[in-house]
Amino acid sequence: MFSSILSASVNGLEIHPVRVETDISDGLPQFTMVGYLTAQVKEAGDRVRSAFRNSGFFLPSKRITVNLSPADVPKNGSRFDLPVAVSVLAASNILPPSSLTGVMAAGELSLNGDLNPVSGILPIAIKAKEEHLRCLLVPAENFNEASAVDGIAVIPLRNLLEAVEFLKNGVLPNIPKRKQEDFTLNEYGIDFRDIQEQLTAKRAAAIAVAGFHNLLLIGSPGSGKTMIARRMPTIMPPLGTSECLEISKIYSISGLLSSDRPLIGTRPFRHPHHTVSPQALAGGGRFPAPGEVTLAHRGILFLDEFPEFSPSAIEILRQPLEDRSITISRQAGSVTFPAGFLLLAAMNPCKCGYYPDRNLCTCSPRDINAYISRISRPLLDRIDLCVSCSPVSYKDLISGESSQPGSAEIREKVLAARQIQLQRFSSSPIRFNSEIPPSKLPLYCPLEPMAESILKDAFEQHSFSARGYHRILKVARTIADLDGSDIICARHIDEALFFRTVDETYWKQ
Amino acid sequence: MSNRIMEIERDHSLYPERMKALPGMPQKLYVLGSLPRDDIPTVGIVGARLCSPYGHRTAYHLARELALRGVQIISGMAAGIDGYAAEGALDAGAPSFAVLGNGVDICYPPGNRSLYDRMIAAGGLISEYSPGEEPLPFHFPARNRIISALSDLIVVVEARKKSGSLITADFALSQGKSVFAVPGRVDDRLSEGTNYLIAQGAGIAFSHEAILEELDGQALILKGESTRKQRERSARLQAELKKKASALSAEALLVLELLPAEETASAEELSEKLRLPIPSILSSLNELVRCGFADEPVRSRFILKR
Numbered sequence: 028m029f030s031s032i033l034s035a036s037v038n039g040l041e042i043h044p045v046r047v048e049t050d051i052s053d054g055l056p057q058f059t060m061v062g063y064l065t066a067q068v069k070e071a072g073d074r075v076r077s078a079f080r081n082s083g084f085f086l087p088s089k090r091i092t093v094n095l096s097p098a099d100v101p102k103n104g105s106r107f108d109l110p111v112a113v114s115v116l117a118a119s120n121i122l123p124p125s126s127l128t129g130v131m132a133a134g135e136l137s138l139n140g141d142l143n144p145v146s147g148i149l150p151i152a153i154k155a156k157e158e159h160l161r162c163l164l165v166p167a168e169n170f171n172e173a174s175a176v177d178g179i180a181v182i183p184l185r186n187l188l189e190a191v192e193f194l195k196n197g198v199l200p201n202i203p204k205r206k207q208e209d210f211t212l213n214e215y216g217i218d219f220r221d222i223q224e225q226l227t228a229k230r231a232a233a234i235a236v237a238g239f240h241n242l243l244l245i246g247s248p249g250s251g252k253t254m255i256a257r258r259m260p261t262i263m264p265p266l267g268t269s270e271c272l273e274i275s276k277i278y279s280i281s282g283l284l285s286s287d288r289p290l291i292g293t294r295p296f297r298h299p300h301h302t303v304s305p306q307a308l309a310g311g312g313r314f315p316a317p318g319e320v321t322l323a324h325r326g327i328l329f330l331d332e333f334p335e336f337s338p339s340a341i342e343i344l345r346q347p348l349e350d351r352s353i354t355i356s357r358q359a360g361s362v363t364f365p366a367g368f369l370l371l372a373a374m375n376p377c378k379c380g381y382y383p384d385r386n387l388c389t390c391s392p393r394d395i396n397a398y399i400s401r402i403s404r405p406l407l408d409r410i411d412l413c414v415s416c417s418p419v420s421y422k423d424l425i426s427g428e429s430s431q432p433g434s435a436e437i438r439e440k441v442l443a444a445r446q447i448q449l450q451r452f453s454s455s456p457i458r459f460n461s462e463i464p465p466s467k468l469p470l471y472c473p474l475e476p477m478a479e480s481i482l483k484d485a486f487e488q489h490s491f492s493a494r495g496y497h498r499i500l501k502v503a504r505t506i507a508d509l510d511g512s513d514i515i516c517a518r519h520i521d522e523a524l525f526f527r528t529v530d531e532t533y534w535k536q
Numbered sequence: 537m538s539n540r541i542m543e544i545e546r547d548h549s550l551y552p553e554r555m556k557a558l559p560g561m562p563q564k565l566y567v568l569g570s571l572p573r574d575d576i577p578t579v580g581i582v583g584a585r586l587c588s589p590y591g592h593r594t595a596y597h598l599a600r601e602l603a604l605r606g607v608q609i610i611s612g613m614a615a616g617i618d619g620y621a622a623e624g625a626l627d628a629g630a631p632s633f634a635v636l637g638n639g640v641d642i643c644y645p646p647g648n649r650s651l652y653d654r655m656i657a658a659g660g661l662i663s664e665y666s667p668g669e670e671p672l673p674f675h676f677p678a679r680n681r682i683i684s685a686l687s688d689l690i691v692v693v694e695a696r697k698k699s700g701s702l703i704t705a706d707f708a709l710s711q712g713k714s715v716f717a718v719p720g721r722v723d724d725r726l727s728e729g730t731n732y733l734i735a736q737g738a739g740i741a742f743s744h745e746a747i748l749e750e751l752d753g754q755a756l757i758l759k760g761e762s763t764r765k766q767r768e769r770s771a772r773l774q775a776e777l778k779k780k781a782s783a784l785s786a787e788a789l790l791v792l793e794l795l796p797a798e799e800t801a802s803a804e805e806l807s808e809k810l811r812l813p814i815p816s817i818l819s820s821l822n823e824l825v826r827c828g829f830a831d832e833p834v835r836s837r838f839i840l841k842r
Contacts, residue, residue, distance in 0.1 A: 224804055225804070226803065226804050226807055226814040227802070227803045227804060227814060227818065227836065229814075230814050230815060230818065245835070382834075383834040383837070386723070386724065386725050388586075390586075391585070391586065392585055392586050392615050392616070392645075393645075414836070415835050415836040417802045417804065417836070417837070481826060484826065485826070488826075506815070509815075510815075517785075517819075517823070518785070518815075518816070518819040518823075519819070521818070521819035521820070521822040521823050521826070522815055522818045522819040522822065524822045524826075525803075525818040525819070525821060525822045525836075526818075
């Protein structure tokens with residue numbers, strides 16, 4: 028007897044439908060699996076046999092061949108257990124073979140026949156919908172995740188017996204569906220209002236988000252760098268449904284969704300430790316999996332203790348910062364992951380962390396300069412804004428109600444500035460001020476005469492490089508947008524110069 | 537460059553008289569530029585490399601005021617106090633000298649390149665080490681003895697408790713020179729050394745007049761003429777500043793009024809006092825720095841320029 032059912036394999040962020048076929052024929056009793064399978068997939072055979080026995084099904088003493096087609100696409104993961112089991116059951120006439128038409132299944136079997144959750148269910152559900160399938164069988168714990176996709180019947184199953192009941196008699200297992208109102212987008216639980224002081228840093232954060240400029244925070248330990256960083260997503264434009272699905276897809280494939288958190292409703296905030304390896308940052312593995320840069324897509328990538336990161340890890344960031352995507356080539360093929368993150372770096376001013384407080388700092392001028400110059404130059408070229416956070420004073424800590432604007436107010440201003448950019452760049456591929464190429468700067472950044480002369484003087488005084496000059500101009504463009512001004516005025520240039528990035532003379536002696 | 541370096545033996549007529557009289561002085565000096573004159577009062581200004589804005593200001597002004605009155609300034613051309621003192625003297629249009637802990641053909645620290653060039657042009661660099669010799673750590677305490685030997689008086693501007701500047705002061709005392717120290721606040725680590733010197737009986741360098749008084753009359757002869765020049769100069773500067781101030785924006789004028797002259801202030805502190813929105817404070821601060829009313833001695837902290 029022959030039977031077949033659909034399942035899916037994950038390649039990067041792509042989902043490829045896979046047909047799981049079973050043939051039972053006369054011959055020596057044997058269970059063979061073929062179709063370019065990794066060890067993980069081949070192990071399905073052992074799990075399926077045990078799950079059968081413990082669920083009360085008996086395999087016929089015949090030659091059983093399972094094939095996963097197309098046979099030239101490598102297959103990985105444990106999500107083929109359920110389709111293999113169902114297909115074998117249909118081939119041995121326990122299920123009517125016709126019951127498998129238009130059905131896709133994914134799930135891992137336990138030896139006792141229970142179904143365990145698997146990763147990548149969300150994009151599989153999206154694929155199932157695109158293929159206009161009848162239904163999708165998923166483990167009960169993946170139900171919430173899969174049911175985020177409308178237009179496909181998702182059947183949650185706790186064990187193999189429920190699968191048979193459903194396919195044979197159409198009995199739906201009684202598993203409650205997640206209520207729509209349980210899930211709201213853009214709830215962060217933190218707010219910029221929580222930070223009393225650090226007005227300058229907050230302002231820098233608003234500028235960074237408004238023009239999508241990468242930002243470097245410099246400050247002594249405990250000055251609130253991480254608090255500010257964590258609140259950056261709260262002032263980014265609110266997440267829409269399509270963006271939410273896009274981000275959730277990445278997290279689904281990385282196995283970072285759970286039934287408690289079936290979708291990512293907030294902008295990602297990733298903060299890899301400074302010992303992170305280049306592969307963990309970029310993504311990798313024999314079957315390339317998303318790295319931190321991809322998990323931070325449409326959100327914030329926060330690198331604390333910036334100079335401590337290994338140079339090879341930091342250099343990885345260059346391609347994603349330029350292209351907003353990262354391409355990883357491995358034996359199993361080459362995949363491109365999205366990586367449109369805003370880079371937020373933080374560092375101490377010196378090795379001991381207390382400069383310029385000379386009563387606490389014990390570093391020599393040489394140490395201080397050496398610490399600053401540990402940051403990779405090419406990467407520094409891609410950071411538009413820099414701000415130092417001064418230590419928090421006692422007065423700031425005890426002052427009660429904050430009169431400072433909260434995240435919602437800042438976000439409104441950011442949105443207005445983004446709207447201006449949207450109109451300005453409507454006829455070009457540029458999306459944000461930070462992406463304006465040098466050749467287009469005169470077109471998009473008209474300066475009033477006063478501003479022009481300030482910029483000229485600053486260029487000589489700070490001995491800017493061409494890149495440094497362009498950065499100031501782009502940041503001034505964003506500041507003018509936040510101000511609602513078409514033309515860049517002197518005060519905008521002045522403020523942009525305040526936030527100029529670090530260089531060798533950062534701590535001018 | 538090497539052919540411009542003079543080698544001066546101990547028995548040479550150019551060998552400084554001040555050094556000839558002292559024991560433990562080198563047999564040979566290497567000089568790039570000129571040597572300090574024997575007939576003019578000379579003050580050595582030394583201090584911490586990593587100094588505060590207070591030390592920066594004081595070193596610069598002391599050197600400038602003294603140089604304006606015809607005093608030769610000697611330092612070690614190190615980062616910090618030494619460098620600022622040399623700058624002060626050069627800005628007064630007077631020659632400035634430095635004793636180095638390496639060959640005179642090497643600029644150390646490399647960050648002082650422009651100062652190095654200015655000093656060769658107007659003043660001189662002196663070393664007991666032959667050209668090409670690297671700045672090794674033990675060279676520096678040794679060169680301090682030459683700084684004190686060439687000076688009639690040593691001013692320590694800022695020094696921690698264990699610092700090279702105190703070594704210079706020790707040399708000066710053993711060579712029979714006066715030692716002055718700039719007083720500081722008792723809880724400033726950078727003033728621990730100078731306050732200690734004062735406690736031990738050093739002169740108090742609270743103004744350039746105090747130092748001039750200590751020096752002999754030769755410098756004072758120049759004083760009258762120089763103060764007149766100085767007064768004219770400062771009147772001119774005042775007029776210039778006033779003209780510039782009229783071009784400042786309204787916010788910048790407000791910020792200028794509140795900008796402290798003794799300690800640096802951050803944008804947050806000013807914003808709290810002024811109740812102005814932070815973007816205007818930030819742009820005003822940069823405007824003030826740009827127009828020469830304020831300084832940014834360390835990133836994002838501002839002080840009134842004097």
